[in-house]
Amino acid sequence: MNIGLIGCGNISDQYLTNLPRLPGINVRACADIVMERAKARALEYNIPEHLEVDELLERKDIELVVNLTIPKAHGEISTRILNAGKHAYSEKPLAIHRSDGAKILESANNMKMMAGCAPDTFLGAGIQTCRNLIDKGAIGEPIAATAFMVNHGHEHWHPDPAFYYEVGGGPMLDMGPYYLTALINLLGPINSVSGMTRKTFEERTITSES
Secondary structure (H helix, E strand, C coil): CEEEEECCCCCHHHHHHHHHHCCCCEEEEEECCCHHHHHHHHHHCCCCEEECHHHHHHCCCCCEEEECCCHHHHHHHHHHHHHCCCEEEECCCCCCCHHHHHHHHHHHHHHCCCEEECCCHHHCHHHHHHHHHHHHCCCCCCCCCCCCCCCCCHHHCCCCHHHHHCCCCCHHHHCHHHHHHHHHHHHCCCCCCCCCCCCCCCCCCCCCCC
């Protein structure tokens, strides 16, 4: 399968390192709103072409596009990918608004394309072992679970922490999908949601390297 990639930021390193290891997968082109960044990734990973986003979506030989843009662009870009007649796989979250997620699924259905989204970590050995034990009744019927992410703040360690505090960022949309995906896989779908929040610091200073 020939694939393209949109979004050549930090996370693209992991994808471009691992995608060539998958049999039958050929990365044909990459794109970014910053062409210099797309060119750099193409040179680094021996990708045949670096293109504008529109150019990549017009390519007839590309069957699937990986969406690695910033979270607030996921909904728009994934919908454009599908409407261009290509399968779409997006980094998490699928979208930052429920309505945008619904548009993605609607486009996939209308275009007879497939839409997928990270994380796929629930397919790993740890969660699958838990799934197997639950199915066997090894611990009885699970009735509750907890999940935590605790740190002082992304501004101390993330290579590009500013986006974390913009629309589409934050722990729920950035790290939450890992925990929620695991819990849904193990316990089943969500019936209701409640939440609380607080602002810990009025001002944060970025000390990590960009």
